[in-house]
Amino acid sequence: MSPLLRKNQSHTFLWLLRSLLLGLIVGAVISALTLAVEGATAIREKHQFLLFFIPVGAALTTFLYTKIGPYLKDAGNQVIQMINLGIIDIAHPSAIGFKQDAQSNYSKISTKMAPLLFLNTFITHLVGASGGKEGVGVQIGASLGSNLGRLEHFLFSRKNPSLDLKQQGIWLISGAGAAFGALFNAPVAGTLFGMQFSSPRENRTDALLPCLVSSLSACLITQALDVHVFHPLAVEAFPLDLQTILTLSCMAIVFGLFSRIFCLVVNWTKQLFSNIKKSPLLRVAIASLCLLVASLLIYWVTGAFTYNGLSIDLIIQAQLGETSLAAPFLKLLLTALTLASGFVGGEVIPLLVIGATSGSLLATFTTIPVSAMAMFGAIGMLSGSTKLPLACFVLGLELFGYANPLSLFLVASLSYGASGKLGIYEKQILPEGVDWV
Incomplete structure (x- = not known):
């Protein structure tokens, strides 16, 4: 065996061990996060007066960020930027601009990030703000990956001053992918999400195996711990002919435009309250009120307070065709105000809810089963807002157990194309020509 082959095998084996360990840790932490959110939701549903503490929860969240670390509020963007620096390092390591960016952004993911995000997410759901949990979960997973990589580097590579950007990127990608996979029990979607969410323009194929192992092992841990994840209803099958393809294409474009509206409304709401510059606490007080x-x-x-919290029941109602006409608009309103108030959690589950309810309402204008239209709406809006059509396509297959990949792929692709350049990941590097409409 040649020395080069032996070295490659050793490198692969080490990453298998690293990613397996990371997946086990992330799976356990995401399980705890899921249980914490469920516990907070159960407490709020039993004691509905806690909803009146929304302003207190917003003020407490802001206070914790101010005291523990204001920079942690931008944790998601920091993770994306650090992964993208690794991509640039591989492509143009000698570029002067890259060297300057690398030095200015060579900050470490703080060990405070994971516990602070965990606590603030619990607060979000305890008081009934309309947030998710996957955004925080991904940041926690990336944080655990970064810290585990730094620990290994400290123990075994003390001669080198810092972990190189390429390896650091693999740790971050694997941690984020493991968290996303564990949150939805979707290991393949988690793998694709981890590899692509920071930059859909580039695929870090060097992180494919570590991210897959981390995502799969994290999912196995959540299954072993019997942690509840969202299981929507089975989607009714239907024949796919030319007329149906044309109908689906039109609906997909509508979902893409809806995702554009979601991002615009959320950004506009944040900017509206950001004009209150006198005091951060005053800003969140007004927004939370x-x-x-x-x-x-x-x-x-x-x-009912159905629109507060995760609102998972609205997806089930949408699949059954029991959605009210105002459902997507009410969920959008509460989600935008939640994000403007400084609460944390994430936008993925609200997007699934808004998309499913929108699809259910639009099903009345088509011959497509309502359960399928609800799924197409959920995945279409998510694809448009995240700019990740491949990951969302696979998530639809894994989450809804859908057996007709062509129609789902069509919806994910066209929704992405109609969504414009604005998305939920601010520092994401998008491909050229993303806006087809």
């Missing part, structure tokens, strides 16, 4: 008032008005009209 608006969130509380909107929640109470929705309760007065609907008789």
